[in-house]
Amino acid sequence: MSEEKSTQEILIVTGMSGAGRSTVANTLEDLGWYVVDNLPLSMVKTLADMADKSGGALPQIAAVIDARGRNLYSDIQSTVASLRENATVRVVFLDANNDVLVRRYEQVRRPHPLQLEAGGLLEGIRLERERSGELRASSDVVIDTSDYNVHGLTTHVRDLFSAEDTPGLQLSVMSFGFKYGAPTDVDLMADMRFLPNPFWETDLRSLTGLDGPVKDYVLAQEGAAEFLEHYVASLAPVLAGFQRENKRHAALAIGCTGGKHRSVAMARELADQFAALPGVSVSLRHRDLGRE
Template sequence: MADALNLVVITGMSGAGKTVAMQSFEDLGYFCVDNMPPGLLPKFWELVKESGKVTKIALVIDLRSRAFYDEINDMLANLDNTSFVTTKILFLDASDEELVSRYKETRRSHPLAMEGRLMDGISKERALLNEIKQRAQLVVDTTTLTPRELREKLFENFKLKDVATFHIEVISFGFKYGLPIDADIVMDVRFLTNPYYVPEFKPLTGLDEPVYNYVMQQPATEEFYERFSGLLHTIMPGYQNEGKTNLTIAIGCTGGQHRSVAIAKRLGADLGQQYAVEVTHRDVNKRKETVNRS
């Protein structure tokens, strides 16, 4: 592989937050694998090296038995002697009282106490994990952490400089074809004068310069855009602080060909100066497709 493989082994006490951790690493762009049997790992590494496309992997390991634990230790020892893998162990912990409370709340059985006392299972697991906890590069006590706070802590420790953890999707659409069901914010721009009724603009779209300029040069457009973009810039940090990683902004006009496309194009360029933004024009060719079918 041209690039070194960054591997994070996520382990720790059952109920301490491994599911939240895995979801956080997925948002950080890691390829996540949950509870892969250690015996399959050699073949997995072969596939990773052959592909050359995966550079960040997070393995969630739940130690359920002594035999499983010994296999994991052997795996980690082998990785320590491998030049192409940089390995970090993340250990999630919590107090016995908090773990009991979480299990009672979810009504789940502890994996090491399926038919016994919950505390017996927690004690057995804690003893089993003690050695790997000592080897961990990062131990996080989640006793008093909310899921959002745990995500923030993991982002702080594992985010790479070139990875954006907050993404904005700007979509233009036509109301006649329905609202985008995944939209977080929807703005209706049908109040702007429609270029569709200008004969030379009818076959064009908001991506074409004449139509784009026509929309932007309307007196109502600039006032609207300044207010709308200003509002978005004001609220974006709030979404980030709440732990949201993806935000979809939908801009709609009648057919999704002229006005919404022009506004979405400008908004994408504007927000793209500060955030990771992707612009999609969902219905820009719908009218052409309908004409071709008729």
């Protein structure tokens, strides 16, 4: 009986210098792929073997390979054939027209890798295109980045390689107490001190926003329901815009005086409502809960 094929996925990302390999590598990494940049082709099989022995810890790996080698086409063909015995393998070739590549190199003021050998920038691009022609023709996915900026290419790569359940935005919601200092590493912040403090209610003082009586008290206060309704409605287009602009991580802080009652209860409620928005995955933590 033959062994069942591994569920491991491998991308070999290659293509013309200046066509966007770094952008693609960064995007794949944000999507959860294990990315190795500038990996020698001879090491790809070793990397795949290590990933296969990781017990499922590295189900998706991407190796970014320089396309300038003289024998790269035949070398990649043999490598892919070997890898496909145990994994799903795709070769992704990035391309752009010569005028775009020249403009990109002139903008960054860096020499093309083959410029010195070929005798000029355009000549270097032409030499690289000649050497990689067979590889481009045989690749599983060819992406012409001529008309893409960084954001457009990122969006296209996400569309191609995102799992169906991959969220567009990871939103971290955190409660905190102003008396311990406001967090500085957040994108958005809301202040719950406009609501009455449960601390002054004797039967609620020892409880926290994780407890039902405190939650009910906070949400029943004048202005609480209106805040929730309007705050979620106002941030929904912001979070959608973050996704369109390929911002994949955002942090929201909800504060009150001590970070024990109002902010905790409201952060929990907001986290639940934001998690219902399309493409948003939410994590929740309470920074100052338990502090005296």
